[in-house]
Amino acid sequence: MTTDRRYPETVSGPFEVPPVAFVDREERDIEIRPHDGSETEYEALVEMYTAFDPSDRAQGIPPGKEERVRTWLDGILADDCLNVIAWDGEIAAGHSTLVPDGDDDYELAIFVLQDYQQAGIGTHLIESLLGYGDEHGISKVWLTVERWNHPAVSLYEKVGFETTGAESFELEMAIRIDEDDN
């Protein structure tokens, strides 16, 4: 991606660091933990994404077919990525991920299964991912979001993301979670 991305001057955070346990607005016990690399967690994510409502797809992800979901997950669960998962018992209810962009910065995405939306899970999921990222020495994170997706934009703004690019179809937003040398 481009190397001329802008980031806010102000450092956001500190954020909570996973594991994080809480009761959501539907009285469910939710726990957010970093991905442990196990087959069991991988399969739970496959199940979450194959059940994902296509209307909540963003710019083509998650992909629609199980085979493509697996290929996509293989990429974003690689060793150089950071992943946290929100669990309702054995069910993967949400997932957020940081993927390196080849420029020392990271692209973020977050997905919450439809039945678990609007229950406060997204906020914990994104904050704990940023906390986890900070712990791993990441300082700058960006994302793109469809400009009509107001709930997502509000969530990103709430945690400290600022709009850094508005000239494309999608909004680009960025956050600084630690000082860096630049």
Place this chain on the structure above:
Amino acid sequence: MKVLLGFGGSQASLEALERTVDRAVAAGDELTVALAETEGASHDELADRVEDAAEGTGLSVDLREIEGNHGSELVALAESEGFDELVLGSNTTSPMGKITLNKTAEFVLLNSHVTVTLVR
């Protein structure tokens, strides 16, 4: 049908080229390829690739060279010469796998009055 393909030599545009040639042969389309020079490929190199793709198909492809802003050049060419369809390859994704549109594809989609096909 009179089809205009924008071709800049990227992987996506190569796939679009192959597909558009196949379709033109099958449907009897009249194909023009607009060669959009990039840092990676000169007009001559692009022309060679188009000739390779069309070789053996019996299809005669009209070649044009475009300069400057590729998006606006493509739209202007498609509209001024009565093309029925404008075809582009576009499969760029972010590190995360999100589908993104390059500047040319975005300009063409927003501005073209001619029907646009994006090949993924």
